[in-house]
Amino acid sequence: MSAEPIARLRALRAVTLRSTRCADSGEFYREVWGLRQVETDRDAVWLRGSGDEHHVLQLQQAEQNALGKIAFAVATPREIDAAAARLAAHGVGLVTEPGKLDQVGGGYGLRFADPEGRLVELSAEVEAVVPGDPYGHAAVPRKLAHVVLNTVDIDAACEFYTRVLGMRISDWSEHQMAFLRCNADHHVIAFNQAEFASVNHIAYEMNSIDHFMRGIGRLKHNGITPLWGPGRHGPGSNTFGYFADPAGLVCEYTSEVAQVEEDAWLCRVWRRTPELSDLWGTAGPPSKDVRAHMRGVPDPGYSAWWRS
Structure with a gap:
């Protein structure tokens, strides 16, 4: 009998991009594209849309463009723990064990790699934010x-x-x-x-x-x-x-x-x-x-x- 899927994914939450021009791209997404900056440090920036996700895009300074991470929403920490066991049944190793995530926005989650080495994160209980444009007037990404x-x-x-x-x-x-x-x-x-x-x-x-x-x-x-x-x-x-x-x-x-x-x-x-x-x-x-x-x-x- 084959192993069952590891979790019920609720939504695509966020993506991390490794960028050769992190600062310039951060300004582009903030000033022109319409995202709002949540936090920044020397080599990274986090940006949100007008919806209720803490952030939808993280940019990291890098030597070449690449995917940093894809994050999916899962309902509860218990489902994260169950996903870890099911990943083992599928023969997929963990990059990050289930637990509190030490990252901007926090949350409880785990990480693993897909067959081509892409980092995938499942998370629950990420910090909540108030929708930035509840009436949807601004022409900005939701x-x-x-x-x-x-x-x-x-x-x-x-x-x-x-x-x-x-x-x-x-x-x-x-x-x-x-x-x-x-x-x-x-x-x-x-x-x-x-x-x-x-x-x-x-x-x-x-x-x-x-x-x-x-x-x-x-x-x-x-x-x-x-x-x-x-x-x-x-x-x-x-x-x-x-x-x-x-x-x-x-x-x-x-x-x-x-x-x-x-x-x-x-x-x-x-x-x-x-x-x-x-x-x-x-x-x-x-x-x-x-x-x-x-x-x-x-x-x-x-x-x-x-x-x-």
Whole structure:
């Protein structure tokens, strides 16, 4: 009998990015992108959206761009403890044992690595914050929408995240991309088949399509034009506008992500055509420049830099 998934993941909580230009990127996300700074130190900055998560993005100064960590929300510390035992049953070792997390925002959690060396954190009881814009007037990100990762083996990545983490595949874009969910959002993680593991892009959800367009307008007012967009994707039905931060990492504004009804949703395989990558027909296919940014640089994984 196979081991059961380690926990019920409630949401994608936050992402940590290792950045070659941490200070400049911190200013970009704070002053232009619309996130609010929670805390900073010499080589790191933590930023939040307008929602109730303590922070959605941490930037760390590094010699090369890379993924630092993906954090998922779990309901209780008891579930964290149970997840540790289930990880052992799956043959997955722990990087950080269950306990209080010594980090900004605190919480109770654990950490482990996926098969390509990405650091994954499960946490509960992270410090609460009051929503920053409860009426949703400002054209700023509400939450982290999804993380897209390049992988050398899309089938192995999907197998791990479904079997071990209990995620579900919502859709495929042929055999090139897979979209995975942990709640009603169409996807919180997506994998793109590539020649090496790396960060493809990070997406931030705006409250509405009006907020989405006003956010793009604010960037254009600051002299920053989209790498790709605005448009609307087929898989997920979400709007998109892709930009590059000062370190060259790709960030996306999105809105109106499809909501999945578990008992009624049918996973489909989308063809990879310009008409389906942008249903509006306003953005056209991604350019070579967009693809180069999303390709990123080879990410050796947490073991190359992590010190527990």
